[in-house]
Amino acid sequence: MQYDERIKLLREQMRARNIDFYLIPTADDHASEYISDFYKVRNYYAGFTGSAGTLLIGKDMAGLWTDGRYFIQAENQLKGSSVKLFRMGSQGVPTIAEYLEEHLPEGGSIGFDGQVVDLSQGRIYEEIASKKGGSIFWNEDIAGNLWQERPERASAPVYILEEKYAGKSRRQKLEELRSYMKKEGGSRALVASLEDIAWLLNLRGDDVKHTPVFLAFILVEPDRVRLYADVSAFSENIRKALGEDGVELKDYMDVYKDLEAVEDGSLMYDPSKVNYALSQCVQDSVSVIKTDNNYLLPKSIKNEVELENLKRVHVKDGVAMTKFMYWLKKNVGNMPITEISASDYLGELRSKIDTYLDLSFDTIAGYKEHAAMMHYSATPETDVLLKPEGMFLVDSGGQYYEGTTDITRTFVLGPISDEEKKHFTLVAKSVLNLANAKFLYGCTGYNLDILARGPLWNIGIDYQCGTGHGVGYLLSVHEAPNGFRWKRVPERNDAAVLEAGMVTTDEPGVYIEGSHGIRTENELICVEDEKNQYGQFMRFEMLTWAPIDLDGIDTKWLNPEDIRQLNTYHEMVYEKISPYLDEEEKSWLRHYTRPID
Template identity: 50%
Template sequence: MAKKELELLRELMKKKEVDICLIPTADSHESEYPGAHFAARRFLSGFTGSAGTLAVSADWSGLWTDARYFLQAEAQLTGSGITLYRMGEEGVPALEEEISVRLPRGGTLAYDGTVVSRRLGADMRRTAERRFGRILLEDLPGQIWEDRPPISSEPVFELDMRYAGQSRTEKIRKIREQMEAAGAEAHILTTLDDIAWLMNLRGNDVPCSPVFMSYCILTLSAVYLFVQEKAFSRELREKLRGDGIELREYGGFYEALPAVCSGKTVMLDSGKVNEQIFGVLEPETSIVDCPNPSELLKAVKNETEADNLREAHRKDGLAVTKFLYWLKKQIGREEITELSAAEYLENCRREQDHYLEPSFTTIAAYGPNAAVVHYSATEESSAVLKPEGLFLVDSGGQYLEGTTDITRTVVLGNITGEQKKHFTAVLKGMLALGDAHFLHGCRGTNLDYLAREPLWAMGLDYKHGTGHGVGYLLNVHEAPNGFRWKMVPERMDSAVLEPGMVTSDEPGVYLAGKYGIRTENLLLCTEAEKTEYGQFLKFEFLTMVPIDLDGIDRTEMGPEDMDRLNRYHRQVYKTLSPYLEGEELAWLKEATRKLV
C-alpha cells in the first residue's frame, strides 16, 4: 500500500500534468548528508539511507540505491508500494533506462533543479528528449510538505591557523593559479566542504559535517561568499572583508550569477553544481567543466593537518579503547543494547578535548544486524548484546584536530570456527593494504587487491569499496582518493595517491541473516625512498585501537601477517599507554600482546 505522502504527490502531479517526478538524495550543494530541510526522498519513501534516488509516476514508484543499503532498503520499503532497484546488480535497469521506458511519449519529467546536479540533469534531459518529452524544474515535494524544517543557520567559526596550517588568502591564490591555467575568469563553487576548506571556516548546518550553507564565486580579482550573515559574528565578517572577501546573502546567489559571470569563461564541476545554476547563466557563457581545484588541494593534507590528525586519532583511539574495555568487562553483567553501546561510545568521545560531534551516525550492529553494511539501530530494532557472537561498531568523530573513522568487530563470547576464519581473512587484508609499498602514480584500483585477496581466495567478497578519502574536520567521505577494484559512476574516487592523502582501509565479510565483520583503520600516505625507478610511497596507520585477538585463527596467519599485527599493536600500546592506568592499562597491555 502506497504511503499517503506519495498519494499527495501524485495528486499534485496530476494537477500539473507531470508524468514522472524525480527526487534525489541531495541538497543544493550535492552534500552526502543533506540537512532536514532537504530530506524530501526520506519524507516520501521512509528510506533513511544516505544514498538513493526515488522516481514516482501515477501507478509506479522505484528507489535506486547501492549495495550498502540493499537489506536496509528492502526492510524499510516493505508495504510502501515502492520497488527497490539494486544498483549494479545483474539485470537491474539503470535509473535513466527505467524512466525512458515509463515516460510516455510527449510526457513531462519533473524535478527540483536546485537539488539535481547538472550531470544527472543532462542524463534526464536526454532521456526526456528521446521520448519527445519536456522537463519541469519545480520542487513538487516541497509543495505538499506542510511541516518542512527550515534551512539550518547555525553559528560559523574560524579554523585557527594552528589547525588549518594555511591561510585562506594562500588557498585562494592557488585556486586562481589553476583558473588562469585553464583560461577561466570566474569559478563557481557550491560544495560546502570545498568552501569551508577554502575559507578556513566551519559550521554546523549539515549533520556530522562541520560545514555551513554557502555558495562562492571567485574571479581573478574578487571573491563573493553567499552566506546567511546572521550565522557570522561581526568580528568574523570584518576579518573576511579584510581578506578581500565580499559577503552577500545566501538567497541572492542565483540572482547574482548573471551579473558576475556574464560574458566570462566560467570554471565549474557539472557533477557538483545544480541544474538551476545553468538555468540562470547567460547562454553565451563559456564553461570549463572540470573537477574543482579545491578537491585535490584539500585532499592532500599539509604538515600541520597531518600532525593534528595524529593527535585526533590518539584521542579517538583512547576513547574507543576505553569503550572496548568497558564492553568486554560488562558484557553479560548488565543489559547492553546496540543503542546503549553507541551512547557509551559517544560519551567516551565527549570526554576528549576539542571533540565536536560524530563524523557520521554510529553503526552499532550485533549478530545478523551486522550483515547490513550501513545498519542503523532504532528503538524497535536495537538488539540486546549477549556474551556470545560478534558485535560490529563503525564510528567516528569530528575534532578540531581532524576527522576520524574506525570499525572494530568485537568478540563477545564463543564464536564459530567459520567466524574466526572470516575475521582473520578480513584482518589479513586490512593489514596487507596498510603495509603496501608502491610507486607514485598508483591509484586505489592498483592496490585494492591487497585487501581482497584473502577473501577472494575463499570465494568471498564485499560489495563496497575498500576505502574512501577522509576530510580534515570536514566530510568523512571525501573525493578524489579511494580503494576499489572497479570504477562505478557514482563514486569518482580513484585519483593518483599523493603524500598527505588520508584513506580508509576497511575490508569486510557479510553473511545475510548470520553476521558481519569489518575492520577499519585510516591510512596516511607518506613518502618512502626515491630510486632510479621513481618515488616510492607507503602508508602510516593513523588509527590507534587494539584489534580483538579473540577473533583470530592463528593457523590462518602466516609469519608476515603475524609480524604486521604485532608491529601495529606495539604502536597502539606505545601511543595510548601513557594516558591509561590501573585496570584499563593492564587490559590494553593484554589486548596488544605479541602473538607467536
C-alpha cells in the same frame, strides 16, 4: 500507508503538469552526500532513511535505487509500501537512466527539482528526454512543496578554524585558487560544494548533522569574492575578518540573480558539484570552463600542519576506543549493556577529549545479525541486550579541531563459531594487507583494492561496497577523490591517483545476512617511499591505533607475513596508547596486543 498516500498526491501534481516520471534524489543545492532535514524529501515519500538513494515516481510505479550498504535496511523500511527496491550494481538491475530510457514514452516528460540535481545528472535526463522527443521539467520543487510541516533550512552559527589547525590562511588559499584560475583562463570560479567552501574560507558550521559545514555558495573573481549564505549566521567579528580578505557576504539566494547578471568573460565550475538550476542562470555570452573541484581546491591533500594534527588526534581517539573495548569486555554479561547504551558510552569517552566538537556520523553499533546491515542504526524498537556470546560491530568517529576520525572494530563478546572466526581472521588479514602495500606513483585505489578483497574472494565472499573512502579535515567523513574500490562507480568520483597527503580508510568486511557482520577499519596516510630507476614508490602510514580483537583470530588462516604484520601493528598500538591508561588498563592492553605465533 502514509507514504503511498503522499506518492498519490505527488502523482496528481505530476498529471497536472504532464510529467511521466519524477525524480527525488538524496541531495541538497550543493550536491552534498549528507544533507540537513530540510532536504530529506526522499525520506518523506519513501520512509527510507539511508544516506544514499534516489526515488523515481512514475504514473504507475515507484522505485528506490540504493547501493549495497543499504540493501537490507531498504528492504525492511520499504516493507508494506508500493515502492520497489532496485539494488544498484546487482546483475540484471538497470540504472535509473537505463530504466528511463526504456520506459519513458515518446514525447514524455521527466521532472525534478533543478536545485537538488547536479548539472551532470540533469544533462543525462535532458538527453534521455530529447531522444524520445520529450522534455524535462526542472524549475519547481513539486515534491518538496507538498511536504506539510517541512523543516526550515538550517542556519547554525558559523565559526573560525584557526590557522594552527588549518595550516594555511584564508588569504593564502584564495591566492592559490586565483593562480589556478589564471592558469586555466578562468575569470570567475563558482563553488557550490559545502566542504570546499568551508575549507577555502577556514570556516566551519553546523548546518548538516555531524558534518561541520554551512549552507553557502561562493563566486571568486580576481578582485573580489562574493559569499552567499545566511548572513545572520555570521558574527560581526567573522564578517570583519572576511571583509579584510576581500570577501563580501550576501544573501543565500542572491547567487541566482547575480549569476544571471554576468554577461561576459569565463566561469569555471565543477558540473558534478553545481546544481542544474545554477547552470541555467549562466548567460550564453559567458564561456563556461568545466573543471574538477579537486584541482580547483585541493583539500584532499592534507598539509603538514593538518597531518600532524591528525596524527595527534588519532591517538586520542584510539585511547577512547581502547578504553571502550576494555569496558565492554569487562562488563558484558555483568551489567545491562545494549547497542544504544554501548554507543552512548563510547560517545561519552570521546566527548571528554579536549578538542572534541561532535561525532563524525551516527555511530553504527550492531550486535550479531544486526551487524550484517552495513549502516545499521539502532532504535528503541530494535535495540538489543549484548550477551557474553557472539560479535558486536562498532563503526564510529569524531569531529575534532584536529581533524576527523573514522574507525571500526568488531568485538568478540564470548563464544563464536569456527566460521565466524575464519571470517574475522580474514578481515584482519585483508585490512593489514592493504595497509602494508608498496606501489608506484600513479596507482589509484582501483589498482590496490584486490589486496584487501583478495583474501575474501579466495573463499567466495565479497562485500558490496568500496574498501575505503577519503576523509576530510574537520569536514565530511566521506571525501572524494581518493578511495579503494574494485569497479568504477562514476557517481562516487573516487578514482584519483593516490597522492602523498591523502587520507583514506581501509575497511574490508564480511556481512552474512541473518547471522553476523564483521568490519575492521583503519585510516591511512599516503606517503612517498623510495625513488629509483623504476619511479617514485609510495606506501601508507597508519593513522588509526586500537587493538584488533585477538579473541577472534584463528592463526590457521594466516601465513607468517600476516602474523608479522598483526604483531607489528599491535606493538605500535601498545606503544602509542598505553601511556594514557591506568595500570589495570595497561595490563589488559598488553594482553590484547600480545605477539601471536
